[in-house]
Amino acid sequence: MVATVKNDGHNAPLVATMIDNGFRAKYNLDNTSRTRFTMSDTTPSAKNVADHIDTEQEDCSMYLLNLCIGYGIGLKDNIQTLTVWNESTASWDKVVTTVTPGGAFDKGGAMIQNLRNLNNHFRSPKQRNALKPIQETLSYPELESMTDKDLAKHTFSPPETRTVPGLR
Structure with missing residues (x-):
């Protein structure tokens, strides 16, 4: 069910129903009575789907590792998306603010080594x-x-190459 394509939207109840129906059709399994955790790399939408399936949402470990590396070497900005009321258009707008900018992070190499x-261990x-x-x-x-071989299978392509201080 994790590889099912659903291009007609990300409405949480519909995604939860699609997942549940897929498990019933393929495995004759009642997903709602057996599932405790929902793992995904898209935390906000997975949280909504997990609520509809009545499970606890967990982040995929590969996604977390990707985030740690991306932040550690300064490729990613730590952003926060807020929904605010726009008086001029009388509608809700999404506003993205940078909490922590990307860029040089001198301790990035040490963090990746840790x-x-x-x-x-x-x-x-x-x-x-x-x-x-x-x-x-x-x-x-x-x-x-x-292993490093496992990580190579899941690497991401950064838009540019950067030197990471302290990384061996």
Whole structure:
């Protein structure tokens, strides 16, 4: 259901119904009684869909990693979108403001190295085994650590190449 194309809009009730119907048709499975988490890379829309399916919304780990790297090397601006009333047009307008601008981030290399170190920490079988009871108690899925080869499959294409200070 995650790869289903829906070009006619992102209305949350319709997307939730499409997902539920897809699981019923393909797997004869009642999605609403079995699903606890909804994972997606589009947090605002996924939150709305998760509310309609009555699940908790979680961010996709690959999306979070992409955000961390993008912010870490200064490729992304941290933005906030607000809806404000426009008196002149008598309508609601979306206004995007930059909370933290992108650009040079001297500690970006160190941050990415810390992400690698964290990933390497959980690559060890001992650490993964220590994490399993926590994952089971919280009903979280078991996650495997990623290798550099795995990351290469999911890289994004930055609009320009930048030098990251401190990255080895």
